Amino acid sequence: MIRAHAVADVREAEAALMAELPPGTLMQRAAAGLAAVCAQVLKGGLPERGGGTYGARVVLLVGAGDNGGDALWAGARLARRGARVDAILTRHDRAHPEGLAALRAAGGSVVSDPASPLGPEARRALSRADIVIDGILGIGGQAGLRADAAELAEVAAAEAGLVVAVDLPSGVDPDTGEAPGAHVHADITVTFGTHKIALLVDPAAEAAGHVEFVDIGLEPYLPEPVVEALEPGDVTMMLPYPDRQADKYRRGVLGVLAGSERYPGAAVLAAGGAIHGGAGMVRYAGPGAVADGVLAHWPEIVTGPGVEAVGRVQAWAVGSGLGDGRGADVAAALAAGVPVLADADALAYLPSRLDVPALLTPHAGELARMLGVERADVEARRWHHAREAASRWNATILLKGSTTLVVTPDGEARVNPTGSPALATAGSGDVLAGFAGALLATGLSPLDAGSVAAYIHGMAGQAAASRAGAPSASMVLDALPTVVAAMCS
Ligand SMILES: NC(=O)C1=CN([C@@H]2O[C@H](COP(=O)(O)OP(=O)(O)OC[C@H]3O[C@@H](n4cnc5c(N)ncnc54)[C@H](OP(=O)(O)O)[C@@H]3O)[C@@H](O)[C@H]2O)[C@@H](O)CC1
């Protein structure tokens, strides 16, 4: 599991660990890890220079705190390995003194002038840089860079090579994943001790680029994480395996209430997702012509005209492509007293609070409608709004998007690390709903069902995109069994 903590937790753990270590040890661990990642990047890339640290041009953006100190110490290490290292200081009077002395002793120079960080020499250095190390601001400041730092970030993005952020892309809000003002857009972020929430939750996570973790020994002092992301081993552990005694009922029966005469394909896709999700049996509830289409694709499914007619199930997946005027059907599924996944059109027919274990799967527009806010506001404050809805409906919310977020009414949160822009295609959500519903039927909690389904659905999206640049939902569906088999082997 990738674990992310709040700044207050990091500070407490840091204080406890520092009390046992000689001064400066943690910064040295951080700087060594940061320099190692930069050296690795230089070794692997930049073919026009032949690769390697020797002769590489590195520019440090140095703020007034320890984030800048990390950058200076890492710069000193790279300078000792032959890089040309230039530092741009936002505050000449307050740059980390020992780090600055170390950089100078290693042959690095300061190219900003005290009156303005971005003089001609600094601009020239940025325009030639192979790597820019962003140490303007880490966990110690206010989100939204101040004007001079914002200009630095902008010029670095426009002019320089690869941007490597120290601990966080400067200017994002570490504890929420929000990015309300100017901030750095990094290609790589090297983070220390634990992931910060902003490295998992969008929109800040997107500004972080690829994240590299450096262990500085904080782990034993950290509390439970605030946000998590599954790793492959976690998914393998959580996926249900049929045991020897399993019959179809014990493996879990899922009822699917999806599709309509207007959207018959949604029924086929949701039912297909359900079949690949490991339920022992899938019962489909819907009008005759739609049910016939489902049977034509999936003859193993049992169909019936409505919720009561299909009989007992261990969970319901309702809503995908259901269309308008289906409130009574949704209410009947909710009244069955079993866990429910509610997607798409069903989200409009929810009671004010759910009294069964529930997984709601809106995209940002649907969540905005549920909460009566603007879609842009949901996109800007995804975690905030997902938590708000989880608490209001007493349900786990799976908020789809570039990084899908799953939040329980108790405040547990997971972010999905897999996926592909290819998943933003019609019908892809229907597949996810069926798949996650099947996991609910096999007995997984809404949090586990939602996060495992998002993970596998994301991998199926990646697999489908590797075969066809813009795959259809059917291709994502087709890729599911192979991904599941690979996760189980
Ligand atoms: N925790 C750990 O275990 C370890 C932590 N380590 C490192 O320490 C980092 C935290 O260091 P930190 O506490 O010194 O704060 P930091 O992020 O450098 O920023 C403070 C400076 O930013 C400035 N500033 C503020 N807001 C701003 C804005 N909007 N726009 C522009 N500037 C703004 C503010 O300036 P001021 O307002 O004072 O003028 C202040 O001086 C952490 O992220 C990690 O890299 C590692 O070395 C080892 C282990």
Ligand SMILES: [K+]
């Ligand atoms: K930074």
